[in-house]
Amino acid sequence: MKLQLDKKTKLQKDTNKSSQMSVGTNSKWKNFWKKTMVGLQNLGKSLLFPIAVLPFAALLNRFGTLAIDLNPIQDGIKNAGWWVGYILQTPGKLVFDNIALLFAIGTAFGLSKDQRGEVALIGAVLYISLTVFLMEGGLTELFYKNVNQLEVWKLDDAGNWVKNISSGLSQLFYVPNFSQIDILGDGNRTLEVTGGTYILNIGVLGGIIAGVTSAKMYNRFSEIKLPAALSFFGGRRFVPMIIMAISLPIAFTFAIIWPWIQFALVKFGQLLSSSDAWAIPGSFLYALINRFAQPFGVHHILNTFLWFQLPIDGNVVTSLTGKVVLGEDVFSSWEKIFVNGAMTPDAISILNNITNHWATSVVFGDDQAKNLQLFEQFFSYNPNLIGASNGTIFSMGQGLYAVMGDINAFQKGLISGNFQTGFFPLYWGGLTGASVAMIMAADKSRRKELITFFLGIGIVAALTGIDEPIFFTFTFVAPILWVFNAIFTATFAAVAIAMHIHVGFGFSGGLIDYFISFANAWGQSKWEGVVNGGAYGVTSNPLWLLVLAVIMFPTYYFSFYFTIKKMDLQTPGREREEMITTDLNIKEAKGDDRYEVIADNLIEIIGAENILAIGNCSTRLRLNVKNNKVGTTAQYRQAGASGVVRLGDNGLQIIIGTDVQHVADAVERKIKIKTVVQTPDLEDK
Numbered sequence: 304m305k306l307q308l309d310k311k312t313k314l315q316k317d318t319n320k321s322s323q324m325s326v327g328t329n330s331k332w333k334n335f336w337k338k339t340m341v342g343l344q345n346l347g348k349s350l351l352f353p354i355a356v357l358p359f360a361a362l363l364n365r366f367g368t369l370a371i372d373l374n375p376i377q378d379g380i381k382n383a384g385w386w387v388g389y390i391l392q393t394p395g396k397l398v399f400d401n402i403a404l405l406f407a408i409g410t411a412f413g414l415s416k417d418q419r420g421e422v423a424l425i426g427a428v429l430y431i432s433l434t435v436f437l438m439e440g441g442l443t444e445l446f447y448k449n450v451n452q453l454e455v456w457k458l459d460d461a462g463n464w465v466k467n468i469s470s471g472l473s474q475l476f477y478v479p480n481f482s483q484i485d486i487l488g489d490g491n492r493t494l495e496v497t498g499g500t501y502i503l504n505i506g507v508l509g510g511i512i513a514g515v516t517s518a519k520m521y522n523r524f525s526e527i528k529l530p531a532a533l534s535f536f537g538g539r540r541f542v543p544m545i546i547m548a549i550s551l552p553i554a555f556t557f558a559i560i561w562p563w564i565q566f567a568l569v570k571f572g573q574l575l576s577s578s579d580a581w582a583i584p585g586s587f588l589y590a591l592i593n594r595f596a597q598p599f600g601v602h603h604i605l606n607t608f609l610w611f612q613l614p615i616d617g618n619v620v621t622s623l624t625g626k627v628v629l630g631e632d633v634f635s636s637w638e639k640i641f642v643n644g645a646m647t648p649d650a651i652s653i654l655n656n657i658t659n660h661w662a663t664s665v666v667f668g669d670d671q672a673k674n675l676q677l678f679e680q681f682f683s684y685n686p687n688l689i690g691a692s693n694g695t696i697f698s699m700g701q702g703l704y705a706v707m708g709d710i711n712a713f714q715k716g717l718i719s720g721n722f723q724t725g726f727f728p729l730y731w732g733g734l735t736g737a738s739v740a741m742i743m744a745a746d747k748s749r750r751k752e753l754i755t756f757f758l759g760i761g762i763v764a765a766l767t768g769i770d771e772p773i774f775f776t777f778t779f780v781a782p783i784l785w786v787f788n789a790i791f792t793a794t795f796a797a798v799a800i801a802m803h804i805h806v807g808f809g810f811s812g813g814l815i816d817y818f819i820s821f822a823n824a825w826g827q828s829k830w831e832g833v834v835n836g837g838a839y840g841v842t843s844n845p846l847w848l849l850v851l852a853v854i855m856f857p858t859y860y861f862s863f864y865f866t867i868k869k870m871d872l873q874t875p876g877r878e879r880e881e882m883i884t885t886d887l888n889i890k891e892a893k894g895d896d897r898y899e900v901i902a903d904n905l906i907e908i909i910g911a912e913n914i915l916a917i918g919n920c921s922t923r924l925r926l927n928v929k930n931n932k933v934g935t936t937a938q939y940r941q942a943g944a945s946g947v948v949r950l951g952d953n954g955l956q957i958i959i960g961t962d963v964q965h966v967a968d969a970v971e972r973k974i975k976i977k978t979v980v981q982t983p984d985l986e987d988k
Contacts, residue, residue: 349413353405360398361809367392400693403510410514430513436554439501475562476503507611572614587797594789611708617718622822625829630688632698662836713807720805725796726812732852736859744867745876768811771922775946781872803843892943902969904942908934919967931955
């Protein structure tokens with residue numbers, strides 16, 4: 304009997320212990336999830352600081368590039384049109400050439416607890432330190448100089464060409480350089496690898512890591528107190544010393560890990576660019592994940608990687624004309640192409656090697672007049688293509704170049720756009736169809752009100768590509784429409800890529816970006832017709848995006864309308880009124896002081912004492928709060944918002960629109976809280 308009791312007691316203890324472990328594990332996972340979601344919200348918001356400078360920079364860069372392309376240097380003379388283009392292009396080009404540094408500065412500033420200027424400076428210092436450590440001849444050679452080396456041809460002391468299998472040029476961070484050489488000395492010149500170009504670049508990811516690390520160190524050590532003798536180095540002055548100390552282990556980590564990651568990314572980027580078999584499903588999957596991630600505000604993280612980090616390679620082409628640009632890596636000077644009006648034998652060989660896979664027959668030969676005509680028709684020579692790029696354009700050999708990131712690549716005229724093109728018709732036609740469907744499915748008494756509402760946010764979406772005010776009108780009240788939106792967006796994105804359309808943007812896929820991108824897109828369409836054939840020259844025309852938008856309208860309209868009616872979804876104008884607490888003093892947001900009213904309403908709903916941190920992205924007021932289970936969707940809409948998203952227990956995102964900054968400023972001013980990003984929840988204990 305005693306033995307049985309002992310067994311029962313032991314079993315009960317084991318059960319209790321298991322239960323406690325389960326509860327403890329669940330609690331740990333809950334806390335981890337809570338911190339992760341709030342952390343991702345903060346990171347997503349901070350990424351928008353550097354992204355915010357892109358739209359106007361893209362405008363200047365595009366028009367400047369177009370003016371330069373249309374006014375080439377002739378006989379060393381730069382005409383007035385060229386100088387106008389140069390003046391326009393330079394400030395815009397400067398932003399894209401230094402985008403990684405801007406991410407380091409912006410991320411550090413955005414994630415710091417009090418957003419002082421010192422942390423932005425520290426972020427820049429850390430990023431620059433990392434890039435210096437990882438320059439050619441730096442730490443990477445210490446680990447990988449003799450790993451997977453390029454086999455290159457070199458001249459020996461006797462003047463003979465010999466293959467060197469111990470070049471010291473690891474393919475982890477070098478790409479081959481090709482030259483026409485006479486290996487056997489019999490006059491037969493062949494294209495061979497004669498060197499390598501160093502391409503290791505931590506890019507935007509390195510900038511983000513530098514910014515996040517700097518902010519974390521600043522948040523932890525900016526108030527540290529040292530002994531009186533060392534007090535000068537205490538507080539915020541202590542942080543730069545910490546950053547200097549940790550820059551070396553971070554650089555060592557990058558030197559060990561990043562070459563392998565970048566090598567894989569380069570191969571992956573080349574794979575996506577190699578054929579439709581990879582490009583089409585790649586664009587579909589990206590658009591699908593992007594739309595599914597949008598409600599949680601973490602799609603910016605995915606966008607940042609593909610738009611600014613993934614290596615994209617191919618030809619660089621001129622605006623409008625679509626000529627293939629050849630840089631100094633192909634021909635070091637004009638005399639390497641033409642001498643006294645005659646094309647050199649080396650140039651003939653190199654150019655024929657470039658054009659041998661083109662659909663259009665372009666063959667250089669003995670007819671020098673024809674050679675000049677063909678060159679001027681299909682090629683443009685830029686002796687400073689790489690040198691003037693500030694290390695953002697890399698030679699991949701044989702007239703091919705690589706740029707980190709899809710947006711960066713399009714800005715520089717490289718054939719690209721796989722992760723941008725498909726969004727344009729969504730904002731013009733798809734969401735317009737969805738909006739009309741929701742209006743027509745609403746109660747007749749509400750339609751006039753909804754027309755005014757959707758007209759405003761619809762114009763914003765079409766012009767700028769900012770769709771969140773529309774997106775959040777249906778996402779949470781009707782998740783099936785969220786799924787439709789993701790699938791339709793991904794499908795039409797894949798169709799655009801299958802048609803070989805190339806259109807990029809500086810910020811998002813609205814009409815404004817479409818217009819300023821049109822010259823580049825037209826040139827890339829011309830290139831498609833020459834290189835891939837006349838059929839693609841037709842299907843790649845950027846005007847087809849307007850047709851896709853027209854097709855997207857009925858696709859969205861009929862699917863949304865009949866689904867809303869059939870499933871009785873509670874989209875705007877069909878809501879069953881939620882119970883609204885009567886003691887809340889929510890005013891109608893209109894007039895010149897509407898932002899002040901919206902701020903008062905939100906504070907009334909959330910509670911001033913509940914707010915820990917205030918921030919915003921392009922359309923959302925992003926708050927860290929003690930408890931985000933406050934207010935109903937109906938109350939937030941009554942307050943003047945389009946919707947609300949709750950992340951974990953502490954993240955609260957309120958959808959306002961493109962004028963969200965005014966609301967954020969008003970809320971901050973009224974509750975007299977310093978705008979910060981880190982909350983006590985995120986601090987290390």
